[in-house]
Amino acid sequence: MANQNPQPEIYSTRHAFTAAATQGTTVTQTVYTNQANTEEVRVYAVSVQMIDTNGGLGAATLYEDFNMRIQIGQSYVPFQPFDAGLINHMGEKTLTFATPMLVLFQQPISVEISWENSTALAADTTVKVSLHAELALQTEYPHNNGQPNYGRNY
Amino acid sequence: MVNQDPQPEVFDTEFTFAAAAPAGSSITNTIYTLQGQNEEVRIYAFTAQVTNATNGVFTTMIDYDMELVVGANTVPSNPFDISWVSQSDELSCSFTVPAVVKFKQPLQVRIIPRTAVPAITNVRIQLIGETGVIKV
Numbered sequence: 001m002a003n004q005n006p007q008p009e010i011y012s013t014r015h016a017f018t019a020a021a022t023q024g025t026t027v028t029q030t031v032y033t034n035q036a037n038t039e040e041v042r043v044y045a046v047s048v049q050m051i052d053t054n055g056g057l058g059a060a061t062l063y064e065d066f067n068m069r070i071q072i073g074q075s076y077v078p079f080q081p082f083d084a085g086l087i088n089h090m091g092e093k094t095l096t097f098a099t100p101m102l103v104l105f106q107q108p109i110s111v112e113i114s115w116e117n118s119t120a121l122a123a124d125t126t127v128k129v130s131l132h133a134e135l136a137l138q139t140e141y142p143h144n145n146g147q148p149n150y151g152r153n154y
Numbered sequence: 155m156v157n158q159d160p161q162p163e164v165f166d167t168e169f170t171f172a173a174a175a176p177a178g179s180s181i182t183n184t185i186y187t188l189q190g191q192n193e194e195v196r197i198y199a200f201t202a203q204v205t206n207a208t209n210g211v212f213t214t215m216i217d218y219d220m221e222l223v224v225g226a227n228t229v230p231s232n233p234f235d236i237s238w239v240s241q242s243d244e245l246s247c248s249f250t251v252p253a254v255v256k257f258k259q260p261l262q263v264r265i266i267p268r269t270a271v272p273a274i275t276n277v278r279i280q281l282i283g284e285t286g287v288i289k290v
Contacts, residue, residue, distance in 0.1 A: 055269030
């Protein structure tokens with residue numbers, strides 16, 4: 001339930017991998033948006049930081065071959081997995097989506113992180129993901145199939 | 155009370171964690187916005203920096219969460235990770251929409267280490283916002 005309309009949201013998840021995790025090992029976390037049936041969440045960007053077991057940048061900075069996938073309701077948005085190691089390596093550590101992801105009432109969000117390298121992971125690593133979003137009351141979008149019209153008047 | 159409308163604001167606050175502070179311990183600081191009853195504060199972004207309190211050097215333990223409390227509510231709804239902010243080039247994070255602080259709503263920042271703190275550590279947070287007169 002939003003306290004202001006719209007309300008900024010950052011949903012953070014932690015994905016812990018143990019050393020020797022093999023290719024394809026996946027850790028999935030669920031995000032609870034706590035939204036009401038009159039509200040929707042729009043996710044605009046994602047940030048990634050990898051850390052070691054001491055909460056620092058030791059060995060974890062060396063192993064970045066992780067993919068990310070975001071499931072909203074029954075569907076993956078975007079369709080395909082994308083590189084999380086790249087985001088961790090960027091200076092701004094943030095990837096902005098071309099258009100926001102839309103999360104409606106009672107649609108669970110799951111963030112999946114998978115180790116992709118054919119060599120087993122060499123150190124315990126935690127992948128921290130932050131989804132940059134807003135929570136807002138739904139408004140009517142006439143003549144646009146239920147999608148936001150971004151200020152266009154039909 | 156603003157001197158111009160809107161007026162830029164930078165609210166600085168610093169959190170000092172003792173060595174061996176356990177994971178999950180937290181420090182909460184209150185920010186005084188000094189706004190008039192016809193004014194509101196809009197927080198657009200924040201910066202985060204984690205340094206060793208003894209020598210000011212960047213520390214290796216960066217695993218902290220932050221919570222912003224506006225009035226009786228947390229905005230955003232949940233604590234969120236700031237490790238990536240303190241490791242990014244800009245050291246800053248913009249909210250998708252501003253957090254709005256009304257008159258007499260206390261503004262608090264809470265920092266929560268998620269891993270035991272190895273050495274005395276300062277976490278510095280700057281809230282970047284503006285104070286403006288409310289237009290109806």
